[in-house]
Amino acid sequence: MRNQTYILGKLVEITIIFFVIMTALFFLFRLSPGDPISKVADPMLTPEDMRYIIEQMGLDKPIWEQYVIYLKNFFTGNFGVSFHYGEPVFKIIRERLGWTVLLFTSSTILAAFAGVFLGKIAAWNKGSRLDNVLSISALVCYTLFIPWFALLLLWVFGFKLGLFPLGGILSPELWVGNASWFVRMLDILHHMLLPLMTLFVIHLGSYLLLMRSSMLSVLREDYIITARAKGLSERVIRNKHAAKNAALPVVTSVGLSLAFSINGGALTEQIFTWPGIGRELIFAVSNNDYPLAQACFLLIALVVCWPIWLWIFSMPIWIRGLPIEPQGMVLE
Amino acid sequence: MGNWSKWRAEFCFYFLFLAVAFALTGLYACQKSKNSALLNIGLPEEPQSLNLWLGTDANSRKILSQIYQPLYHHHPETLEIIPWLAKDQPVFDPQALTYTVTLREAKWSDGSDFTSEDVLFTKQLFFDFKIPKYYSNWNIIQKIEAPDAHTVVFYLKEPSAIFMSRVMTAPMVSKKEWEPIAKQALAKEKPLRSLQDHPIEKPLGTGPFTLFEYKSGAYIHMKKNPYFFGTGQKIGNHILGPYVESLLFRIYGTSDVAILALKKGDIDYYWGDIQPGYIKDLKEQANIDLYFNKKSALYYMGFNLRKPPFDDKVLRQAIATMVDKDFILTRILQNYGTPMHSVVPSGNHFWYNPNVRKYGQGKTHDERIKLAYEMLKTAGYSWETPPVDENNNIVTPSDIRLPSGAAMDKFVILTPPADYDPKRAFAGTMIQEWLRELGMSAFARPMSFNSLLETVKGKHEFDAFVLGYGQLDLDPDYLRTFFESKNDKPRGWNMSGYRNPEFDTIADEQMTLIDTQKRKEIIWKMQEIILEDLPYLPLYNPHIIEATFNERFKGWVAKVDGIGNIWSMCVVKPAD
Numbered sequence: 001m002r003n004q005t006y007i008l009g010k011l012v013e014i015t016i017i018f019f020v021i022m023t024a025l026f027f028l029f030r031l032s033p034g035d036p037i038s039k040v041a042d043p044m045l046t047p048e049d050m051r052y053i054i055e056q057m058g059l060d061k062p063i064w065e066q067y068v069i070y071l072k073n074f075f076t077g078n079f080g081v082s083f084h085y086g087e088p089v090f091k092i093i094r095e096r097l098g099w100t101v102l103l104f105t106s107s108t109i110l111a112a113f114a115g116v117f118l119g120k121i122a123a124w125n126k127g128s129r130l131d132n133v134l135s136i137s138a139l140v141c142y143t144l145f146i147p148w149f150a151l152l153l154l155w156v157f158g159f160k161l162g163l164f165p166l167g168g169i170l171s172p173e174l175w176v177g178n179a180s181w182f183v184r185m186l187d188i189l190h191h192m193l194l195p196l197m198t199l200f201v202i203h204l205g206s207y208l209l210l211m212r213s214s215m216l217s218v219l220r221e222d223y224i225i226t227a228r229a230k231g232l233s234e235r236v237i238r239n240k241h242a243a244k245n246a247a248l249p250v251v252t253s254v255g256l257s258l259a260f261s262i263n264g265g266a267l268t269e270q271i272f273t274w275p276g277i278g279r280e281l282i283f284a285v286s287n288n289d290y291p292l293a294q295a296c297f298l299l300i301a302l303v304v305c306w307p308i309w310l311w312i313f314s315m316p317i318w319i320r321g322l323p324i325e326p327q328g329m330v331l332e
Numbered sequence: 333m334g335n336w337s338k339w340r341a342e343f344c345f346y347f348l349f350l351a352v353a354f355a356l357t358g359l360y361a362c363q364k365s366k367n368s369a370l371l372n373i374g375l376p377e378e379p380q381s382l383n384l385w386l387g388t389d390a391n392s393r394k395i396l397s398q399i400y401q402p403l404y405h406h407h408p409e410t411l412e413i414i415p416w417l418a419k420d421q422p423v424f425d426p427q428a429l430t431y432t433v434t435l436r437e438a439k440w441s442d443g444s445d446f447t448s449e450d451v452l453f454t455k456q457l458f459f460d461f462k463i464p465k466y467y468s469n470w471n472i473i474q475k476i477e478a479p480d481a482h483t484v485v486f487y488l489k490e491p492s493a494i495f496m497s498r499v500m501t502a503p504m505v506s507k508k509e510w511e512p513i514a515k516q517a518l519a520k521e522k523p524l525r526s527l528q529d530h531p532i533e534k535p536l537g538t539g540p541f542t543l544f545e546y547k548s549g550a551y552i553h554m555k556k557n558p559y560f561f562g563t564g565q566k567i568g569n570h571i572l573g574p575y576v577e578s579l580l581f582r583i584y585g586t587s588d589v590a591i592l593a594l595k596k597g598d599i600d601y602y603w604g605d606i607q608p609g610y611i612k613d614l615k616e617q618a619n620i621d622l623y624f625n626k627k628s629a630l631y632y633m634g635f636n637l638r639k640p641p642f643d644d645k646v647l648r649q650a651i652a653t654m655v656d657k658d659f660i661l662t663r664i665l666q667n668y669g670t671p672m673h674s675v676v677p678s679g680n681h682f683w684y685n686p687n688v689r690k691y692g693q694g695k696t697h698d699e700r701i702k703l704a705y706e707m708l709k710t711a712g713y714s715w716e717t718p719p720v721d722e723n724n725n726i727v728t729p730s731d732i733r734l735p736s737g738a739a740m741d742k743f744v745i746l747t748p749p750a751d752y753d754p755k756r757a758f759a760g761t762m763i764q765e766w767l768r769e770l771g772m773s774a775f776a777r778p779m780s781f782n783s784l785l786e787t788v789k790g791k792h793e794f795d796a797f798v799l800g801y802g803q804l805d806l807d808p809d810y811l812r813t814f815f816e817s818k819n820d821k822p823r824g825w826n827m828s829g830y831r832n833p834e835f836d837t838i839a840d841e842q843m844t845l846i847d848t849q850k851r852k853e854i855i856w857k858m859q860e861i862i863l864e865d866l867p868y869l870p871l872y873n874p875h876i877i878e879a880t881f882n883e884r885f886k887g888w889v890a891k892v893d894g895i896g897n898i899w900s901m902c903v904v905k906p907a908d
Binding site: 038081095273 | 370372378380381383386388462464465467468469498522523524525528529530531544545547548549550551553578580582583584585586588589592593595596598780781782783785786787789790799801802804805810813814819821822823824825
């Protein structure tokens with residue numbers, strides 16, 4: 001009963017947070033300077049034309065009326081139509097989100113695995129030459145300027161060596177022909193590797209440093225001494241007792257990275273012409289495309305809130321099932 | 333510790349994945365080849381929409397202009413208006429105020445006939461939906477009649493000089509395609525929005541290409557229209573093709589990458605403006621051709637004439653004297669452009685008045701200061717320490733005082749930010765420095781483009797600004813739009829708040845003149861008035877710089893606004 005009340009309380013809390021975010025988003029966009037057509041600089045458009053366009057977008061109505069329509073639409077599953085593209089926002093997000101997830105999820109997960117692995121090694125060999133090399137490399141990766149690094153990769157691998165395409169998600173000349181599905185998949189992979197490499201390197205630094213620091217702190221714990229006293233091998237202590245506990249902050253960080261990857265990769269998407277949601281979000285904000293921008297931010301809010309929901313409902317189950325089950329500690 | 337053999341297996345997992353991927357994709361990359369029938373074109377952004385009524389951005393127009401065609405087009409070299417879907421020049425009846433247009437034997441891309449019914453339907457669509465821009469342009473028409481399938485008679489409400497340039501250059505749409513969509517949209521609460529939001533997957537057009545496939549976020553594939561009326565015809569001094577089978581548009585998020593793609597030969601033409609910084613490198617490439625063309629554009633400094641201090645004409649003229657356009661041209665535009673002396677670009681040969689007043693032209697920097705100082709002193713402006721001392725030397729002045737004796741307040745020159753347009757941002761900074769040499773507290777302030785337009789055009793809360801029109805219509809009727817008193821209203825195009833009854837009278841008069849020579853005289857007079865009163869100070873007109881990969885295709889047609897035009901798409905041929 002007490003658990004049910006707790007879960008119910010959390011649900012209400014999240015719902016309120018979500019509602020506040022929705023409201024804030026609605027008013028923030030309306031309060032920002034200009035409107036969806038303020039960027040239009042065509043002298044042939046008269047002020048009357050502009051008023052008519054605004055009216056057709058429904059932006060001539062009082063702001064409270066617009067807000068009620070917005071809430072009504074949202075709760076009936078209607079996210080509206082993009083002012084810019086004239087397409088349902090849901091369709092745009094569905095098309096773009098897939099590409100973002102494909103690129104960012106793979107790069108984040110790969111970087112997290114590599115970061116945990118290399119961070120573990122660095123911490124285990126603290127003070128050695130290997131540790132220094134790894135730590136300095138991680139710092140370099142962490143502080144790399146994304147546009148510079150992305151352009152460098154494109155210049156070397158795409159232009160000079162000609163091994164990879166210069167951006168995009170596929171080779172049009174191949175797709176307009178009769179290429180098989182296997183070749184098309186290979187083509188997408190081919191296009192994905194450079195942006196993937198960029199994001200992998202950028203993320204790797206932070207995960208490696210986080211894991212190293214976490215591992216060093218875990219290695220000072222009493223249960224590690226106990227494990228040694230029990231005569232366990234160094235490998236078992238390092239991999240099973242220390243690394244799994246030390247990986248917990250990395251897992252938290254990965255969760256947040258996934259949530260923020262929706263907008264965080266806009267620069268990478270821009271340079272590699274990757275049609276993801278980050279580029280779309282920046283574009284929607286700068287063009288005052290309210291329905292699209294609101295939906296993108298709501299999606300971010302949803303992704304941030306979603307792990308909390310998941311945590312409430314299933315934390316006891318999934319935390320035990322994961323390979324990072326804390327060893328040497330007692331779960332209550 | 334330090335036992336590498338234990339870690340090797342884990343390392344292998346990551347590197348195996350990357351190695352396999354690299355190997356597979358590398359092998360695959362070697363097998364790709366270029367199709368010589370495809371003309372590959374790079375675009376800086378994805379088009380907004382392929383719905384003609386929504387896709388009004390530059391990139392949508394690049395695609396849609398290959399599909400939807402007007403009755404008349406501008407000649408690529410002379411810029412005269414010449415028949416396109418129309419067969420001949422229209423016959424004007426001054427008594428009945430009618431234009432009779434005979435149509436060509438043309439077909440839509442599905443093989444159906446293009447007839448006068450389509451012209452009538454297009455007009456009805458503009459009026460039923462009050463389609464922005466087209467409706468206000470076509471509102472000069474009282475009615476249209478179609479005596480037969482290939483003749484259309486336009487009845488005007490009153491004589492109009494813009495009939496040819498604004499009405500006849502509007503794109504025609506197919507009744508067959510749009511009638512059901514229009515019926516459906518008219519029944520909706522927001523008819524225009526419904527029309528604009530209607531998805532168009534296979535647009536019907538009369539142009540040289542048809543849309544074959546649009547893969548959002550990746551490419552747009554257009555194929556040659558077998559029914560194109562111009563194939564084999566000599567129009568505008570060119571025998572039209574198209575001579576390529578397909579156009580393939582791909583998107584490049586940054587110009588850096590687009591330039592690499594061009595150098596590598598991934599694309600044959602980048603349909604975007606290239607910044608001067610790339611030119612040196614591109615000139616060294618044997619397989620790249622560069623094109624420098626004039627733009628129908630106006631980049632200018634505007635003043636707020638509604639309040640002091642810029643309500644004083646002498647102050648504006650003194651500022652114009654201080655602004656060194658040659659410096660802007662050489663240092664900011666790196667000589668890729670022309671200084672602008674009138675509000676009509678010099679590339680628009682017929683309407684451009686070369687005899688307008690030119691402030692400080694040919695003067696040195698010190699001479700400009702002395703000239704501006706004399707103008708201001710004569711008008712009653714004063715300084716404790718003037719910018720020119722008794723010995724006629726230039727000195728650092730104290731703050732300038734207005735003729736009333738009050739100190740001139742600090743004022744702000746709003747510019748777009750440098751990441752949006754470095755030229756305008758730097759021009760604003762230079763003007764700030766020049767004006768400080770006269771003791772004015774000028775501050776250039778970059779502002780996001782949205783906010784800038786809202787502040788200047790919507791709220792009129794500004795002192796001065798630097799803005800520009802990148803693609804001005806070739807008909808100079810925009811002078812009326814920019815400077816007529818009735819357009820001084822929120823969101824009106826008379827952003828400076830310029831009011832001059834003499835100008836208003838002749839601006840309205842030129843609208844009704846069918847005789848182009850007489851109209852030209854008035855347009856020249858309008859330019860003289862504006863350059864005397866200076867609500868806008870024209871600054872520069874940058875060249876449009878474009879590049880092509882010359883190994884596969886040749887025959888690009890250069891005109892004002894560059895080689896990216898329908899003429900090029902109709903005449904470009906494979907190089908061999």
